[in-house]
Amino acid sequence: MSVSLRSLSKRFGSHAALSEVSLEIETGSFFVILGPSGCGKSTLLRLIAGLETQDGGEIDIDGRRVAGAGFHVPPEDRDVGVVFQSYALWPHMSVEGNVAFPVESARLSARERKSRVERSLETVGLDGFARRKPASLSGGQRQRVALARCLAQAAGTVLMDEPLANLDPHLRQTMEEELAEFHRKTGATTLYITHDQREAMALADRIAILWEGRVLQADRPEHLYRRPASERVARFIGRAAIWDGMLDGVSGANGTRRAEVRCGPFRFAAECAGSVDQGPARIVLRPEDVEIATEPHAVNARVESAVYRGGFWDAALAVEGMATPLVAHVRQRLTPGETVPVSLASGWVLPIG
Ligand SMILES: Nc1ncnc2c1ncn2[C@@H]1O[C@H](COP(=O)(O)OP(=O)(O)OP(=O)(O)O)[C@@H](O)[C@H]1O
Ligand SMILES: [Mg+2]
Known part of the structure; x- marks a missing residue:
């Protein structure tokens, strides 16, 4: 599914978190939002997911308006899966329960639901972990539970907010490969947020550089590096x-x-x-x-x-x-x-x- 943002703005009090953000995210692409802490990355993701309302601008998902002036489609009707910055797992639920949670509300038979959960856990290499609680897992394993939960939803659009930020470098590398694989398998349009340019370069089809709530440049990784549009981008990348x-x-x-x-x-x-x-x-x-x-x-x-x-x-x-x-x-x-x-x-x- 394609995601289209037009002149999206969001304020918190007097602070402009996002100003006139326009982006076209093509169907099936891996699109990365790259920018320093506080530049508005999570806010952008929350707007697309429908967890915040914009002050101006429009959002279309697959050609359908989901947010515009006085208009807001609720998160559950957007067909968007989210992996949050903190994994947001339920501590009292098993791994299986966590992964099944978003599928519960879908109109599926118990059998279909169970098989989706099993397939998702298998995809992230956690098939033996269904009955464990999140507290007994490593950071990387928790991250994979969050990914499996997103996968089980089988959403057409996946939003990921710095999913690897809390992992050690070695695990990050492994998880990067898994994410690329995850993207190939699902074919879902992926919007991925990070402040790590190495990670952005490794994963992205296209990268948008967000700076103080504005897009400085959206381009292929090699163009951002070789053909920066401004001195700020040239200094930020590489x-x-x-x-x-x-x-x-x-x-x-x-x-x-x-x-x-x-x-x-x-x-x-x-x-x-x-x-x-x-x-x-x-x-x-x-x-x-x-x-x-x-x-x-x-x-x-x-x-x-x-x-x-x-x-x-x-x-x-x-x-x-x-x-x-x-x-x-x-x-x-x-x-x-x-x-x-x-x-x-x-x-x-x-x-x-
Ligand atoms: N609910 C809120 N109320 C007030 N200010 C907010 C709120 N959410 C975000 N902000 C402010 O908006 C700006 C953008 O925040 P956001 O969380 O989108 O940044 P970010 O790019 O995701 O940063 P990080 O890399 O640290 O996660 C920040 O200055 C933040 O303090
Ligand atoms: Mg953030």
Whole structure:
């Protein structure tokens, strides 16, 4: 099912939790909302689920209006499954009881209900745990109960609010794989909330960056990283040096446009959007753009720091005259204080405005 949000706004007293949020979430996609704490992620999810009412804007689920001016379809009539930020399991109920809970109200035979619960527990690898109480489970297992409960509902749209936030890194990785699998199996349109960009990149078809209640950019993960629409997105996603430069010429068609860039002592070609023209510009330089060079016109940089990350050194390379150091991933050992020749292979020219 598709989810469509148009100019959605929500205030709490004088605080604007969401301002004019518009998003199109395609049927069957895995859509991630990424943003720092307090930016409005849970509020957005609660609006879509029908647990809050908006102050302005509209929500359509599968082409059907579920929220608009003076109009509100209750949560149980939206065909939306939710995995909450805290798993929200009933402590007095068994695992089985928790998973069966949302199915109870559905018009199903006792047998069909039982088989749905069993299948859901099997899917998350908890078939032997039906009679246990949540208190006797690990964090990861509790998380899986919450997922099974969502699965049992067989909802067309699934909303997940930071479901992995409380897990240790190793378990997170395993659960990420399970979530991707869960999505493949159910085919449900998934709206997934996180403040962890690594997790967002790993799971998403598309990511919307939410910042102080507004969407900064909604795009494919690799576009957010390679072609950020603003300096704020460039700084929020991944690491980069952002330098002032001069564009001497711009060529190519939309999508493959390239600019001839001068940045301090460097000359190189960078990618740019259709709106970019000659003149002064801000250039985003990712670690992939920075190469240790042997060519005669390479520029000397001083190693400020170098940290081994397994397989490569993560280095800050200072270039004379440039305000901030380049961030580089280098395969050879570097020692702080030494000088290395550097060239720039590419970059991204930030769109104006
Ligand atoms: N019921 C409420 N009453 C008043 N203010 C609220 C309420 N719910 C949320 N807020 C405020 O709205 C803003 C957005 O809250 P929200 O829970 O959506 O953030 P979030 O992005 O989910 O953050 P986190 O990553 O910490 O979970 C916050 O400033 C929060 O304090
Ligand atoms: Mg939240």
